[in-house]
Amino acid sequence: MSRWDDAPLVGRAEELARLLAQVERAVAGRACATLLAGDAGVGKTRLLDELGRRAAERGLRVLTGHCVDLGDVGLPYLPFVDLLRPLAADPELVPAARSNPVLTGFLAGHPGAVVPVPPPGEGLDLGRPLPHRAAPQPVDDGRLQLFESVAALLCELAAAGPLLVVLEDVHWADRSSRDLLRYLLARLVDEPVAVVVSYRADDLHRRHPLRPLLAELVRLPGVERLDLAPLPDAAVGDLVRGLATGGIPASAVDDVVARAEGNAFYAEELLAARLQGEALPLALTDVLLTRVEQRSPAAQQVLRIAAVAGRRVRHELVAAVGELGSGELEAAFAEAVHHHLLVVSDDGRYRFRHALLREAVLADLLPGERVRLHAAIAAYLAREPDAGTAAERAHHARESNDLAGAFGASLEAAADARRVGAPAEQLQHLEAALALWSAVPDAAERAGRDQAALVLETAGAARTVGELHRAVALLRSALQVLGPDADAGTRARVHYMLAQAMVRVEDEFGAYGESAAAMALVPADPPSEVRTWAAATHARMSYAVGRIEEAEAAVDEALVAADALGLDGAWSDIAVTQLRAKPGADPEWVRARLDEALLRARRSGDLDVEMRALFNLATVAFEAGRIDEALTWTRRGTRRARDLGGDWSYYAAEMRHLQVTALYMTGDWDGSLAEADLLARVPEIAAHVRADGLLVLVGRGDPGARERVDWARGLIPRLQAHILLDLVTAASEIDLAAWHGDAQTALDVAFAACRRLQREWEDDHLGVLRLVGTALAPVADAAATARREGDAGAIERWAEAGEELVAMARSGVEVYRGNYGDTMGVEARAWQARVEAEAARLRGEDAPERWRAAVEAFGFGHVYEEARSRRRLAEALLATGDRAGAAEQARAAHEVAVRLGARPLREAVEALARRGRLDVVGVRAVDVSAVLTPREAEVLRLLALGRTNRQIGAELYISEKTASVHVSNILAKFGASGRTEAVAIAAARGLLAGP
Structure with missing residues (x-):
C-alpha cells in the first residue's frame, strides 16, 4: 500500500460530495450509478x-470488485466474483442465495461451471422484462439465469440495508463482465443500491470495447458520469507536504507540483525520489514507457521526435525531421492520439498528454540519437523561421552542441522577451548567452556589444524581476570584466548601480562604499549624466549610514546638474531621497514634491524611479492614516508594474506589501489574502509579500497559518538580510501563539525579533511596538491566571518578562524620537497606546482609560485592531462595574469579528459576553441550573474563591466528604482535570458571575 492510500484526501471535496449524494439517493431507496x-x-x-469509508459510516454495506489486466485470456466475471466472494463465508447470507446452485458456483469462484437449471416454478423469476427501453432486451444465451441470480442477490442484500457496489478498473473488464454490468444497471431501479464504476480514461482508445458500453450506460436513468480531473496545484502541494513527514524544502515541493501536473501517483513517486531536476524514478519511467512500447515502431518514432521538439510540436516539423511516408506518418499520429499519448491542442499542434511522459521518452533516448534529432530540428527552424521562436532555436542549437548558433539565438530571444515585457524570460536568455560567451570566439561581434555591456544588461533584467542578489553578483562580475583600466565613466556607472542593488538587500555600508567609489571616478565639473546619477545615489547611501552633511552636499549637486542636463529620472530620484530624509517636512510641500517627482519619472521612462515615486506617495498617505488614499496609489503602482512586466521589481514588490497590509487594515481580508497569493512566482527578496497573508490566516484561526509560518521560517536563515520577512513572520507567529495561550513562545519570538531589529536598524526601532503589543497579551493573561491561583512565583516571572518587553518598546520610541523628532505615524502611535494598555493589565490594573485610548488610536482605519482593543476595553469596563459600557464595546467587537471571519476574536468576545452576562447578539448565556444543581452552583462559587473542601463544607454546613463529592461531580460535568481548570471552564461558559 502506498503512502498516498493513508494520506488525507485532498482536492476532491466536490467529487466526493457528488458521490455521497448518490449514496444518499440509494439510502432513500432509489438505485443510481456513477461512471x-x-x-x-x-x-x-x-x-x-x-x-467506501463514509458510506460504511452511513450504514451501507460496501461491496468492492476489481478488474485485472490479464491480456486476451481474461477470466469471465472476475470483478463480480471478487465482489461477491466474501459473501460465501457470511453466515447472514440470504437463504435464497445458498439454495441457488448458480450462485453457489459463482460465490465459490466458478462462474463458468455448468449448473443444473431449476425446474419450472422453482427458484427465481427469470421472466421479468428489463424496466428501461434504453437498455437492450436480454437474449437468453444461457447467461440470463446467472445475470438474474446476481441481480436478485443484490436486491435481497439491499432489502436488509442500503448497498454500495464499487467496480474498479473496468477498462480491463472481460466481455462477460461488461454484459453483466449492462444488465445490472438496467435491472436495478427501485432498490437502495448505489453503483460506482471506475475506469482509466487514458486507456480508452477509439476501438476500446468499453467505449460503446459507456455511451449506452450514460443514457440510462439514474446513471451519471464523473470525470476526475487532475488535482489543482495547491492540492498536490498539500499532498506532498502531508506525505513528507520529515519536512521538505519549499523548492522541492514546487518542483514536484510542477512536474506531477495534478497526478497523485506521479507526485508520490517524484517525492519518494526527492527529485529537483534529476532523472525520473526508475519505477515511474517503467510505468510510463510501458504504454509507449506497446505502440507501433512508426508511432514510437513520432513520439521520440515530439519529445525532443518540446511539449508541443507541429505536424510539419515531425514530417520534415522524421523519415516516414505521409500515409505512415498520419497513421502514427492517429495511433498516438487514439491511445492518449498525444493530444491535439487548440492551435493544431500535438502535445504530450502529460509532461512526465515526454521526460520518460527523452530519458530513453540514446545520447547520439538525441543530439541528432536536436540538430535536425535546429536546422529545420533555421530554414523555417516562422515555424518556431528564437528561444526554441537556441535550445535545439545548444543541445546539438552548436554553441555559436545557440549564443546568437539566445540574444535574439532576450530581445524578443524585452519587447513583449517579459523580463524573467529576458533574464533567462541573457544568462544563457553569458554562459556561452567564452565558448564563442567572435561573441562580441555576434552580440554587437562587449561582455561588460551584456553583463550590465543582464543585471538590469535581474533587478526588474526582483532577483536582487543575482543582480549584485552580476554587477560585481561586470567590474571584474571591465578591470581597473576601463573607461572611468563606465566603471562609475557600474559602481552606483551596484550601490542601488546592495542597499535593497540591506547592505547599507557596502552600498555607501560603492557610491563613494563612483563619485571618486568622475569629476563634478563639467556636469555629466554619470556624475549626476552617482551623486543622486551617493546622497541616498550617505543618508542611510548617517553621513548627513555628505548627503546634503550630494543632493545639492545632483539637483542642479539634473535640471541643467534635463535628467528627469535623476531629479525625481534625488527629490524622493531628500524628502524621505526629512520626516517632519510640511505635508503640502512633500505632496507637491512627490507629484512633481512622479511626473518627471514618467516623462523620463525610468520604471524604477517611477515605482519609487508611487511607493512613496502611498507610504506618505499610509503613515498619515489615509489608508484609502494609500490603496489608490498602490493599485496604480502594481497595475503599472504588471503592464510593464516588472511585478517583482523592488518598489513594485514593496507596493504590493503595502497593499496587502492596507487591505487587511480596512477589513477587506479576502482581498488582502488574494493579493498576497496573487502571483505564483515570488522571488525570495519579495517573500514577505507571501508571508503577509499570515495576517489574515492567523486572524481567522486558519490551520494553514502554521504551515505558512514554517515556510517563512525556512527562508529566513537563507535570507539573513531580509529583516522585513523576519518581522512579518515574527509578528504573525507571536499572534498565533497568543491565540493558543502560549505565552512562552510569544515571549521567545518577540525577544528574538526585537533584538534583531535593534541590532540591524540602529536609528528606527518602531517595529518593536507591534511585536511587544501583541506578545504582551498572552503574558498578561498568564500573569492574571497566576494571580487567580495565588502563584507568587509565576506572577513575578511573567511580570518581569513583560516589563522587559515594555522597556524595549519604550526604548524604541526614544531612539526614534532622538533621530527623527515627534514624527511617528498614526499606526506606530496606536501600537504605543496598545503597549501601555497591556502594561497596565500586566500589573493587574483594569485601566479602562488606557484601553479607550487604544481604541481611539486604532480608529484611523485599522478595523481589526480597533475591535481587539474594544474587547479588552469591555473586559476593563466589566471589571469596574460598567456593564452597559462593556456590553456596547463587546457588541462592536463581536460585529467586526463576525464580519471578518475572525474566529479567535469572535470566540474570545463570546466567552467574555457569557462570563459577564452581556447582551451581545448571537451570544446566549448559559443557565446555570441547566448544568449544575443549586448545591453544585454554590460549591462552584466557593471553588472560584479558592476555598478548600473543608472550607466549603464549613460555609455550606455540610461535611468535608460531601463537599468533595460535589467537587468531583463538577469536575466530571466539565471534563476538567482539576479545580482550577473547572473554574476556568465555568467562567468561559458564563456560569460564574463577574468578569
Whole structure:
C-alpha cells in the first residue's frame, strides 16, 4: 500500500460530495450509478476508498470488485466474483442465495461451471422484462439465469440495508463482465443500491470495447458520469507536504507540483525520489514507457521526435525531421492520439498528454540519437523561421552542441522577451548567452556589444524581476570584466548601480562604499549624466549610514546638474531621497514634491524611479492614516508594474506589501489574502509579500497559518538580510501563539525579533511596538491566571518578562524620537497606546482609560485592531462595574469579528459576553441550573474563591466528604482535570458571575 492510500484526501471535496449524494439517493431507496473516469494515478482508488469509508459510516454495506489486466485470456466475471466472494463465508447470507446452485458456483469462484437449471416454478423469476427501453432486451444465451441470480442477490442484500457496489478498473473488464454490468444497471431501479464504476480514461482508445458500453450506460436513468480531473496545484502541494513527514524544502515541493501536473501517483513517486531536476524514478519511467512500447515502431518514432521538439510540436516539423511516408506518418499520429499519448491542442499542434511522459521518452533516448534529432530540428527552424521562436532555436542549437548558433539565438530571444515585457524570460536568455560567451570566439561581434555591456544588461533584467542578489553578483562580475583600466565613466556607472542593488538587500555600508567609489571616478565639473546619477545615489547611501552633511552636499549637486542636463529620472530620484530624509517636512510641500517627482519619472521612462515615486506617495498617505488614499496609489503602482512586466521589481514588490497590509487594515481580508497569493512566482527578496497573508490566516484561526509560518521560517536563515520577512513572520507567529495561550513562545519570538531589529536598524526601532503589543497579551493573561491561583512565583516571572518587553518598546520610541523628532505615524502611535494598555493589565490594573485610548488610536482605519482593543476595553469596563459600557464595546467587537471571519476574536468576545452576562447578539448565556444543581452552583462559587473542601463544607454546613463529592461531580460535568481548570471552564461558559 502506498503512502498516498493513508494520506488525507485532498482536492476532491466536490467529487466526493457528488458521490455521497448518490449514496444518499440509494439510502432513500432509489438505485443510481456513477461512471468515474480519470487518468491512471489521478486518485480514483483513493477517492473510492474514502467513499467506501463514509458510506460504511452511513450504514451501507460496501461491496468492492476489481478488474485485472490479464491480456486476451481474461477470466469471465472476475470483478463480480471478487465482489461477491466474501459473501460465501457470511453466515447472514440470504437463504435464497445458498439454495441457488448458480450462485453457489459463482460465490465459490466458478462462474463458468455448468449448473443444473431449476425446474419450472422453482427458484427465481427469470421472466421479468428489463424496466428501461434504453437498455437492450436480454437474449437468453444461457447467461440470463446467472445475470438474474446476481441481480436478485443484490436486491435481497439491499432489502436488509442500503448497498454500495464499487467496480474498479473496468477498462480491463472481460466481455462477460461488461454484459453483466449492462444488465445490472438496467435491472436495478427501485432498490437502495448505489453503483460506482471506475475506469482509466487514458486507456480508452477509439476501438476500446468499453467505449460503446459507456455511451449506452450514460443514457440510462439514474446513471451519471464523473470525470476526475487532475488535482489543482495547491492540492498536490498539500499532498506532498502531508506525505513528507520529515519536512521538505519549499523548492522541492514546487518542483514536484510542477512536474506531477495534478497526478497523485506521479507526485508520490517524484517525492519518494526527492527529485529537483534529476532523472525520473526508475519505477515511474517503467510505468510510463510501458504504454509507449506497446505502440507501433512508426508511432514510437513520432513520439521520440515530439519529445525532443518540446511539449508541443507541429505536424510539419515531425514530417520534415522524421523519415516516414505521409500515409505512415498520419497513421502514427492517429495511433498516438487514439491511445492518449498525444493530444491535439487548440492551435493544431500535438502535445504530450502529460509532461512526465515526454521526460520518460527523452530519458530513453540514446545520447547520439538525441543530439541528432536536436540538430535536425535546429536546422529545420533555421530554414523555417516562422515555424518556431528564437528561444526554441537556441535550445535545439545548444543541445546539438552548436554553441555559436545557440549564443546568437539566445540574444535574439532576450530581445524578443524585452519587447513583449517579459523580463524573467529576458533574464533567462541573457544568462544563457553569458554562459556561452567564452565558448564563442567572435561573441562580441555576434552580440554587437562587449561582455561588460551584456553583463550590465543582464543585471538590469535581474533587478526588474526582483532577483536582487543575482543582480549584485552580476554587477560585481561586470567590474571584474571591465578591470581597473576601463573607461572611468563606465566603471562609475557600474559602481552606483551596484550601490542601488546592495542597499535593497540591506547592505547599507557596502552600498555607501560603492557610491563613494563612483563619485571618486568622475569629476563634478563639467556636469555629466554619470556624475549626476552617482551623486543622486551617493546622497541616498550617505543618508542611510548617517553621513548627513555628505548627503546634503550630494543632493545639492545632483539637483542642479539634473535640471541643467534635463535628467528627469535623476531629479525625481534625488527629490524622493531628500524628502524621505526629512520626516517632519510640511505635508503640502512633500505632496507637491512627490507629484512633481512622479511626473518627471514618467516623462523620463525610468520604471524604477517611477515605482519609487508611487511607493512613496502611498507610504506618505499610509503613515498619515489615509489608508484609502494609500490603496489608490498602490493599485496604480502594481497595475503599472504588471503592464510593464516588472511585478517583482523592488518598489513594485514593496507596493504590493503595502497593499496587502492596507487591505487587511480596512477589513477587506479576502482581498488582502488574494493579493498576497496573487502571483505564483515570488522571488525570495519579495517573500514577505507571501508571508503577509499570515495576517489574515492567523486572524481567522486558519490551520494553514502554521504551515505558512514554517515556510517563512525556512527562508529566513537563507535570507539573513531580509529583516522585513523576519518581522512579518515574527509578528504573525507571536499572534498565533497568543491565540493558543502560549505565552512562552510569544515571549521567545518577540525577544528574538526585537533584538534583531535593534541590532540591524540602529536609528528606527518602531517595529518593536507591534511585536511587544501583541506578545504582551498572552503574558498578561498568564500573569492574571497566576494571580487567580495565588502563584507568587509565576506572577513575578511573567511580570518581569513583560516589563522587559515594555522597556524595549519604550526604548524604541526614544531612539526614534532622538533621530527623527515627534514624527511617528498614526499606526506606530496606536501600537504605543496598545503597549501601555497591556502594561497596565500586566500589573493587574483594569485601566479602562488606557484601553479607550487604544481604541481611539486604532480608529484611523485599522478595523481589526480597533475591535481587539474594544474587547479588552469591555473586559476593563466589566471589571469596574460598567456593564452597559462593556456590553456596547463587546457588541462592536463581536460585529467586526463576525464580519471578518475572525474566529479567535469572535470566540474570545463570546466567552467574555457569557462570563459577564452581556447582551451581545448571537451570544446566549448559559443557565446555570441547566448544568449544575443549586448545591453544585454554590460549591462552584466557593471553588472560584479558592476555598478548600473543608472550607466549603464549613460555609455550606455540610461535611468535608460531601463537599468533595460535589467537587468531583463538577469536575466530571466539565471534563476538567482539576479545580482550577473547572473554574476556568465555568467562567468561559458564563456560569460564574463577574468578569
